[in-house]
Structure formats: C-alpha cells, structure tokens
Amino acid sequence: xxxxxxxxxxxxxxxxxxxxxxxxxxxxxxxxxxxxxxxxxxxxxxxxxxxxxxxxxxxxxxxxxxxxxxxxxxxxxxxxxxxxxxxxxxxxxxxxxxxxxxxxxxxxxxxxxxxxxxxxxxxxxxxxxxxxxxxxxxxxxxxxxxxxxxxxxxxxxxxxxxxxxxxxxxxxxxxxxxxxxxx
Numbered sequence: 001x002x003x004x005x006x007x008x009x010x011x012x013x014x015x016x017x018x019x020x021x022x023x024x025x026x027x028x029x030x031x032x033x034x035x036x037x038x039x040x041x042x043x044x045x046x047x048x049x050x051x052x053x054x055x056x057x058x059x060x061x062x063x064x065x066x067x068x069x070x071x072x073x074x075x076x077x078x079x080x081x082x083x084x085x086x087x088x089x090x091x092x093x094x095x096x097x098x099x100x101x102x103x104x105x106x107x108x109x110x111x112x113x114x115x116x117x118x119x120x121x122x123x124x125x126x127x128x129x130x131x132x133x134x135x136x137x138x139x140x141x142x143x144x145x146x147x148x149x150x151x152x153x154x155x156x157x158x159x160x161x162x163x164x165x166x167x168x169x170x171x172x173x174x175x176x177x178x179x180x181x182x183x
Contacts, residue, residue, distance in 0.1 A: 008036075008061060010096040010182040011088070013150070014076035016140060017110040018102035019164040027124070034065030036132040040072045044088045045081045067182055076146040079139050090152035096182055097154060102164035103123040104141035111137050133169060 012020055012027075021039060028035045043049060043057040061068050075084045076099065088095065101107070115121035121128060128175055132138050140146070150159060160181045167174045 007092055008068045008070050010067070010098060011075070012069070012071035012073070012094070012098040012100065014099055014146060015101050015107060015143060016073035016077075016161055016174070017072075017098045017107050018054065019113060019162075019167050020073045020100060023098070023100055023162070023178070025168065026171070027069065030065075030179065032066050033113050034063040034068050036060040036070035037063070038076065039176070040071050042072050042074050042159065044072070044075060044084045044091075047083060047087070054082040067183065068146060076148060076150075077136070077140060078149045082137065085153050087148040093153075095158070097150060097159045098178065099117075099143075099147060099150075099159060100145075101143050102161040104143070108137040108141045111140060134138070136149075 012023060014020065024039045027033055037060050041057060041060050043053065049057070061070065062122070074081060075088070078084065091133055102110075108129070109125070110116065112121060114123055128171060145158070147161075160178065162174060162178070
C-alpha cells in the first residue's frame, strides 16, 4: 500500500505506565494501521502549535496503512496540560480514543520508579506520596478525573477503555477488540 497522509482516526490518550508503549508497538504490527513514527507526538499539548509543529505532526502521520493513529499518554494529564481535549476535538471531532488503565497504585509506583530511573525523582517513595495536593503520581491515577475532560467533548462510544491486566493476560482478545473499535 502506498504512503498516505490522513488525520488520525484513533488516539491512545493514556494512561502513562499502563501499557501504552506495548499497545502502540502491537498496533504498529498490523498491516492496515499506520501509527505515528514516534510514540508521544504530544501535538495537542500546546495551545497553538506552530506551522512547523503542524508540519511535523502531519509528517509523523504519513505512511502506509489505511487507518492512522497515534499514542500520547500525556494527553490525559489535564492538571499539567489543560485544554488538550478541547483542542483535540476542535481538530479531530470524529476521532476514536483509547484509554488503557492499570491498577492505580501499581501505576503510580511504576511512574515513580520511571522518574527515579530517568533522574527526575530523588525523594523516597514515602516522601513522593506524602501529600495528595498537586501530586502528579496520584492525579495521573485518578482515571475518572482524567476521562471526564474527554467526556465533555466525545460521546462515550468514541472512547474505548482497556485494562492493562487483561491486555497482559489475553493480548489477542484485547487487540481484536481494539481492531474492531478502530475499524
């Protein structure tokens, strides 16, 4: 199939440390899908992407496959990046959204260890989780709050919620559901 450029038909919006990378790479294996060349384009994080940013996004979405998608789990960090759902809907009102979640405590602990590994966290885990106020580890695990922003713009049937545990145990069944969802 020749290279085509399309707007994304689906976007995996989160949650970070819940299997988004595994899902992204699994989706890339399907011959009819084209996933952005890099995971985490983060295109909709900026209120007004520059012309160069729009060209970059278009280039990342150009490739083989009739169904185009991208994965950016930062899209559901509304306390850090407000307005993403509104910007996404203004550009892609017909997009289908995928939200993969994980046990919220396990997700937060994985997030903490990820930040330690990359030198972004030096506190002990007890100190990192000591307060709920403006705590990115805890807020990112508040799935209802993360999805509520999207439900203001997208109908529930446009959002597929996946469970990381099910994906790990029965990947074929979960992938079959995702393929059906994205068409």
